[in-house]
Amino acid sequence: MKRTLIQNAVIVNEGRKVLGSVVIENEKIAEILVGEEKATAPCDEVIDASGCYLLPGAIDEHVHFRDPGLTHKADITTESHAAAAGGVTSIMDMPNTNPQTTTLEALEEKFTLLGEKSAVNYSCYFGxxxxxxxxxxxxxxxxxxxxxxxxxxxxxxxxxxxxxxxxxxxxxxxxxxxxxxxxxxxxxxxxxxxxxxxxxxxxxxxxxxxxxxxxxxxxxxxxxxxxxxxxxxxxxxxxxxxxxxxxxxxxxxxxxxxxxxxxxxxxxxxxxxxxxxxxxx
CATH class of the missing domain: 3.20.20.140 (Metal-dependent hydrolases)
Known part of the structure; x- marks a missing residue:
């Protein structure tokens, strides 16, 4: 299991800012270390975040990824990568696509597309x-x-x-x-x-x-x-x-x-x- 240490960052979380480090294990936050606290086990990768802010990923509860059917405007790939670039790590997609996400079949098709193409965590609304x-x-x-x-x-x-x-x-x-x-x-x-x-x-x-x-x-x-x-x-x-x-x-x-x-x-x-x-x- 891979462990990644992001160290010496200004962590912004729970209404406060502290200098510290974060350990990620299997793509999940395993430890939040304040000040000079050390990780409980060695890490495979160390990222020096000195001078940088480290924030939780944002959740956007209202997105229109236009997929399926309206991909001349955008699609799940382009919009999810744009979200990730802006610090948004979870999205909730709207149902006014083509076909509309108003049947159980269309809902499953939407989830399949999101699973194949999304770069971030996802859910979607049923219309x-x-x-x-x-x-x-x-x-x-x-x-x-x-x-x-x-x-x-x-x-x-x-x-x-x-x-x-x-x-x-x-x-x-x-x-x-x-x-x-x-x-x-x-x-x-x-x-x-x-x-x-x-x-x-x-x-x-x-x-x-x-x-x-x-x-x-x-x-x-x-x-x-x-x-x-x-x-x-x-x-x-x-x-x-x-x-x-x-x-x-x-x-x-x-x-x-x-x-x-x-x-x-x-x-x-x-x-x-x-x-x-x-x-x-």
């Missing part, structure tokens, strides 16, 4: 549809990181827009439900309004008015309501308005099943600077 919630019971929670739910249309046309289906999805799994939240009815009203003024070529600058703050808030509000009613684990992806954050203010962090949020901001937020809503750059 929810209006009708496939009956398959949730067959998902292996040790392999599948969650159920991706599109409560607003996005790339891949995986919209779930029936209230009965939403209730079955929220009530039908103990897996994390990762929701993309935008109210499709409000978006349609906004789109119809601006198409009357501009025709089919609505200016890109009006995108925040089409997929408006209210469209985001109403959909996220419904997701939180359904999660509370069913005691589901909810993770709302890429929150884009300050108003939505209020939905989480009364959620206890000590409860077994929390509501979480993923904020993936651009440099401006629906025409407002992040500093205007109290978010750091």
């Amino acid at each position: 929810a549809t209006n009708n496939n919630y009956t398959q949730f019971a067959q998902l292996d929670k040790h392999r599948v990181c969650g159920v991706k739910l599109f409560m607003g249309s996005s790339t891949g046309n995986m919209l779930v827009d029936r209230m009965a289906s939403l209730r079955n999805i929220f009530g039908g799994t103990d897996l994390l439900i990762a929701a993309h939240c935008e109210d499709q009815g409000i978006i349609k009203e906004n789109t119809d309004k601006y198409k009357k003024e501009y025709g089919d070529d609505v200016p890109l600058a009006l995108h925040p008015l089409l997929r408006s703050e209210e469209a985001c808030y109403r959909s996220s509000e419904l997701a939180v309501q359904l999660a509370r009613e069913t005691n589901a684990r909810l993770h709302i992806m890429h929150i884009s308005t300050a108003k939505e954050l209020s939905l989480f203010s009364n959620v206890s962090s000590g409860t077994k099943k929390n509501y979480s949020r993923s904020l993936r901001f651009p440099s401006t937020l629906y025409g407002r600077r992040l500093s205007d809503i109290g978010c750091p750059h």
